[in-house]
Amino acid sequence: xxxxxxxxxxxxxxxxxxxxTVQELAFEAFRMAMEDAxxxxxxxxxxxxxAVPEYHKxxxxxxxxxxxLNLNPLPTWLxxxxxxxxxxxxxxxxxxxxxxxxxxxxxIGCQKMTEMETAEILALMGRVGEVQWESVFGTTxxxxxxxxxxxxxxxxGTTHEQMLAVGVKNHHYGALNPNALxxxxxxxxxxxxxxxxxxxFCVYDCCANADGAACLILACEExxxxxxxxxxxxxxxxxxxxxxxxxxxPDLVGLPSAxxxxxxxxxxxxxxxxxxxxxxxxxxxxxxxxxxxxDLGFCKKGEGGHxxxxxxxxxxxxVAVNVDGGLKSKGHPIGATGVSMAYEIVKQLRxxxxxxxVPNAGVGLTHNVGGIGxxxxxxxxxxx
Amino acid sequence: xxxxxxxVSFVPYSKVADFAVxxxxxxxMGSVCKKCGYQTFPPRADxxxxxxxxxxxxxxxxxxxIYTFTRTTAAPVGFEDIAPYxxxxxxxxxxxxxxxWQGESLTExxxxxxxxxxxxxxxxxxxxEIKVYYTVEKPGTTWHKAPAPHLG
Ligand SMILES: [Zn+2]
Numbered sequence: 001x002x003x004x005x006x007x008x009x010x011x012x013x014x015x016x017x018x019x020x021t022v023q024e025l026a027f028e029a030f031r032m033a034m035e036d037a038x039x040x041x042x043x044x045x046x047x048x049x050x051a052v053p054e055y056h057k058x059x060x061x062x063x064x065x066x067x068x069l070n071l072n073p074l075p076t077w078l079x080x081x082x083x084x085x086x087x088x089x090x091x092x093x094x095x096x097x098x099x100x101x102x103x104x105x106x107x108i109g110c111q112k113m114t115e116m117e118t119a120e121i122l123a124l125m126g127r128v129g130e131v132q133w134e135s136v137f138g139t140t141x142x143x144x145x146x147x148x149x150x151x152x153x154x155x156x157g158t159t160h161e162q163m164l165a166v167g168v169k170n171h172h173y174g175a176l177n178p179n180a181l182x183x184x185x186x187x188x189x190x191x192x193x194x195x196x197x198x199x200x201f202c203v204y205d206c207c208a209n210a211d212g213a214a215c216l217i218l219a220c221e222e223x224x225x226x227x228x229x230x231x232x233x234x235x236x237x238x239x240x241x242x243x244x245x246x247x248x249x250p251d252l253v254g255l256p257s258a259x260x261x262x263x264x265x266x267x268x269x270x271x272x273x274x275x276x277x278x279x280x281x282x283x284x285x286x287x288x289x290x291x292x293x294x295d296l297g298f299c300k301k302g303e304g305g306h307x308x309x310x311x312x313x314x315x316x317x318x319v320a321v322n323v324d325g326g327l328k329s330k331g332h333p334i335g336a337t338g339v340s341m342a343y344e345i346v347k348q349l350r351x352x353x354x355x356x357x358v359p360n361a362g363v364g365l366t367h368n369v370g371g372i373g374x375x376x377x378x379x380x381x382x383x384x
Numbered sequence: 385x386x387x388x389x390x391x392v393s394f395v396p397y398s399k400v401a402d403f404a405v406x407x408x409x410x411x412x413m414g415s416v417c418k419k420c421g422y423q424t425f426p427p428r429a430d431x432x433x434x435x436x437x438x439x440x441x442x443x444x445x446x447x448x449x450i451y452t453f454t455r456t457t458a459a460p461v462g463f464e465d466i467a468p469y470x471x472x473x474x475x476x477x478x479x480x481x482x483x484x485w486q487g488e489s490l491t492e493x494x495x496x497x498x499x500x501x502x503x504x505x506x507x508x509x510x511x512x513e514i515k516v517y518y519t520v521e522k523p524g525t526t527w528h529k530a531p532a533p534h535l536g
Binding site for chain 2: 126131132
């Protein structure tokens with residue numbers, strides 16, 4: 001099969017961007033990606049836009065982004081699978097190119113989350129779970145992951161300190177990322193003192209909402225090679241789902257969708273977990289990164305707590321994980337996150353990450369989870 | 385009548401809406417497929433196995449054990465007045481799990497994975513409004529049940 005390559009990458013500043021509309025955020029990332037690829041808009045065949053619509057005042061956000069980027073009349077469409085929307089956009093762009101329909105496609109993940117009042121956000125937060133049987137008891141997003149954390153502690157002896165060590169690592173690297181929301185180190189002691197949210201979680205177990213955008217330009221193999229010599233290949237696109245109700249899952253110590261998506265992505269790319277040198281995983285809550293080490297096969301199920309405690313996910317360890325700060329420190333503009341993860345892997349494989357560069361990064365991976373594992377996308381990237 | 389179920393109702397309609405009426409009568413109901421016998425909790429009208437749309441309700445004992453739990457401090461809209469509250473997932477005897485609140489008979493020490501518990505149907509009435517739900521209590525806790533189910 002012919003390959004699909006990433007030829008350009010752009011990333012704006014994540015944070016409380018009260019200075020910009022969603023289309024203005026998209027423009028920043030798009031302009032950088034096009035400059036990076038060194039191509040003009042006339043080379044593009046289509047765009048795919050990732051955003052979660054319920055956060056925006058503007059309905060049908062793809063329309064306003066497409067106009068502002070001056071991409072009319074090119075085709076566009078929106079992808080939405082909660083926090084994994086960005087990876088869904090990459091997947092559909094990959095499909096559009098592999099089908100032969102389009103040769104060069106821009107993927108833009110963009111999200112304004114601070115446009116809403118706190119009360120509106122809290123109301124939305126109350127509808128994260130299955131609304132017929134669960135949300136009626138006041139379940140919350142942190143609450144669901146907290147219930148995974150309780151099971152993980154019960155079955156494997158994982159500790160809250162191990163979970164918070166994920167946050168300490170991600171802030172350590174986020175401090176080196178100029179695009180991150182929080183560019184400062186934290187200590188375990190400070191994390192342990194933070195306000196309770198949903199036991200065992202406190203504030204430092206949770207990622208923060210943010211505004212932001214990221215953009216990638218994808219091209220078919222032939223065009224990619226003719227345009228640039230710094231192509232990063234998207235060689236494995238794995239995607240799988242699991243029940244909306246987490247109560248109907250076989251267990252609450254991992255995400256079956258992540259395990260299945262990883263299996264498919266590894267198989268498609270012809271790699272094993274041991275080939276992965278750098279990974280971006282979905283650390284919406286600290287325990288989610290611990291489960292990701294296990295679901296992706298970096299370690300056995302139940303060993304994730306030790307994996308972080310032994311610093312095996314730091315640069316110099318086995319797989320450098322979330323060295324852009326992760327969702328925890330970089331911020332989580334939900335529609336942009338999957339594209340932002342892929343951006344970091346592209347820059348890592350190109351060796352352009354400066355102080356947080358992972359040495360000998362030839363194969364990288366993204367693990368992007370929608371909701372509470374209802375959808376997971378695992379993508380494998382390679383540099384020739 | 386499904387609007388009766390829970391503290392905040394998001395979907396006041398369902399093909400299994402009578403679940404809420406049974407709960408008001410003191411009965412916790414799952415469902416059984418009339419064609420293939422697939423049994424599940426919470427109930428569903430349409431069989432995921434054989435795709436038959438014919439089901440009947442089946443009463444559950446409500447006995448079970450704590451599968452997981454969390455004490456929520458940051459509450460969503462409509463739940464601020466009861467925060468902090470403890471959400472418990474109960475693994476039911478007969479299969480299936482449910483989400484419910486910690487009841488008054490359980491202490492903080494009781495709320496541990498594996499603790500044997502009883503799910504108890506509850507109702508509160510504020511004027512015209514009926515709300516039905518359930519809480520997680522100590523085994524042996526009793527409650528009032530209507531004499532016979534008045535719905536299929
Ligand atoms: Zn059936």
